[in-house]
Amino acid sequence: MIASQFEYLQQFLKSRSGLVLSNEKQYLVESRLLPVARRHGLSSLSELVQAMQKPGATQIATDVVEAMTTNESFFFRDGTPFQLFRETMLPAMIKARADRRTIRIWCAAASTGQEPYSLAICLKEAAHKLAGIRVEIIATDLSSEVLDKARNGIYSQFEVQRGLPIQTLLKYFTQKGDLWQINADLRAMVQWRKLNLLESFAGLGTFDIVFCRNVLIYFDQPTKVDVLQRIARGIAPDGYLVLGAAETVVGLTDAFRPVPGLRGLYQTGQAGPSAATPRPRLSVAG
Amino acid sequence: MKHCLVVDDSSVIRKVARRILEELEFEISEAEDGLKALELCRQRMPDAILLDWNMPEMDGLEFLLALRKEEGGGAPIVVFCTTENDVAHITRAIRAGANEYIMKPFDKDIVEAKFQEAGLL
Numbered sequence: 298m299i300a301s302q303f304e305y306l307q308q309f310l311k312s313r314s315g316l317v318l319s320n321e322k323q324y325l326v327e328s329r330l331l332p333v334a335r336r337h338g339l340s341s342l343s344e345l346v347q348a349m350q351k352p353g354a355t356q357i358a359t360d361v362v363e364a365m366t367t368n369e370s371f372f373f374r375d376g377t378p379f380q381l382f383r384e385t386m387l388p389a390m391i392k393a394r395a396d397r398r399t400i401r402i403w404c405a406a407a408s409t410g411q412e413p414y415s416l417a418i419c420l421k422e423a424a425h426k427l428a429g430i431r432v433e434i435i436a437t438d439l440s441s442e443v444l445d446k447a448r449n450g451i452y453s454q455f456e457v458q459r460g461l462p463i464q465t466l467l468k469y470f471t472q473k474g475d476l477w478q479i480n481a482d483l484r485a486m487v488q489w490r491k492l493n494l495l496e497s498f499a500g501l502g503t504f505d506i507v508f509c510r511n512v513l514i515y516f517d518q519p520t521k522v523d524v525l526q527r528i529a530r531g532i533a534p535d536g537y538l539v540l541g542a543a544e545t546v547v548g549l550t551d552a553f554r555p556v557p558g559l560r561g562l563y564q565t566g567q568a569g570p571s572a573a574t575p576r577p578r579l580s581v582a583g
Numbered sequence: 584m585k586h587c588l589v590v591d592d593s594s595v596i597r598k599v600a601r602r603i604l605e606e607l608e609f610e611i612s613e614a615e616d617g618l619k620a621l622e623l624c625r626q627r628m629p630d631a632i633l634l635d636w637n638m639p640e641m642d643g644l645e646f647l648l649a650l651r652k653e654e655g656g657g658a659p660i661v662v663f664c665t666t667e668n669d670v671a672h673i674t675r676a677i678r679a680g681a682n683e684y685i686m687k688p689f690d691k692d693i694v695e696a697k698f699q700e701a702g703l704l
């Protein structure tokens with residue numbers, strides 16, 4: 298692959314998925330895209346890039362975009378966000394939505410489903426506290442391949458052993474040979490949609506809790522700012538945003554501010570009481 | 584430093600487990616079957632036990648049932664680590680008092696995740 302072809306790939310991926318591919322990532326491109334080339338009967342990356350540029354090459358283009366996404370995910374990844382979901386966000390929303398009787402959750406880069414299913418498990422275990430409030434989980438991702446896997450909810454022995462206590466596995470999964478499928482009642486709690494965060498998501502409506510974890514890290518600064526500001530518009534004034542462990546809004550936008558003492562949690566700051574009353578200087582966590 | 588007893592009849596598996604657990608800052612003892620493990624526990628009760636199922640002399644399940652009857656035998660956190668990966672085996676192990684369950688093959692990530700679940704890290 299010649300330099301101009303790598304540049305073409307960089308620009309193509311940046312515009313299609315937001316992925317910033319630095320010059321040192323040539324090795325990654327090779328390991329991820331050679332299999333795509335072979336699947337399309339092409340023998341090199343050079344040929345692949347040429348084929349992508351032909352009119353009507355939409356399938357190749359989509360395959361390239363999807364192959365370049367990083368889809369790693371675990372059940373209850375990083376622990377804390379799910380603890381905060383159980384102990385802070387969910388109780389606050391149960392109180393605040395007692396009249397409207399619906400809580401809406403969005404997993405904005407759900408990958409193979411571990412994140413929305415972890416939330417579904419938390420909700421199952423908190424069912425007695427929900428007092429009949431309906432909870433919607435909308436899970437979206439750019440890649441149809443991961444969404445198919447997520448929808449089926451079938452995981453390898455390796456995947457179910459990272460993050461799931463054995464009792465949780467026994468309770469909510471059914472063994473299929475060497476694989477484990479999350480039970481139908483949990484699968485029914487999640488709605489899946491293909492969605493590119495670079496495009497409008499206003500059509501999804503307003504959410505009370507948004508998990509947008511480990512996807513902004515792949516974008517450049519203006520793209521991060523744009524996505525965060527559009528999420529802010531789609532979140533209820535008292536709603537919560539959860540970012541990944543290596544992500545923050547600080548220095549990017551003031552559409553969100555960190556919730557003091559609760560790491561990884563953000564609010565828009567337009568909420569009634571907290572916007573009306575100035576926050577105390579020293580706030581004590583939890 | 585927490586003390587973990589690794590019980591497995593394969594010396595290769597014991598070696599791999601020892602390397603992973605030493606990285607997680609455990610002090611390690613080893614036993615090659617349930618009977619030897621029980622003797623070691625009587626001398627000095629470990630904080631954690633990584634336990635294979637199929638072993639000569641006394642298997643993992645028999646060992647666990649015997650351990651829980653020993654004085655102080657309720658204390659160690661027991662993590663099964665076995666190729667027996669069906670729901671029936673897992674359920675029997677939990678009923679017998681196992682705290683966590685690793686299905687072989689395992690790697691460092693799995694051991695770390697499971698020891699975390701079990702409250703050992």
Ligand SMILES: C[S@@+](CC[C@H](N)C(=O)[O-])C[C@H]1O[C@@H](n2cnc3c(N)ncnc32)[C@H](O)[C@@H]1O
Pocket residue numbers: 313314315366367368369370371374405406407408409412437438439440443492493494495509510511512515541
């Ligand atoms: C590392 S995974 C994160 C999964 C999960 N949120 C977690 O934290 O474990 C990143 C996901 O972001 C998706 N993704 C990348 N670019 C995207 C975009 N522009 N729009 C929507 N999803 C995107 C990828 O397909 C991938 O599944």
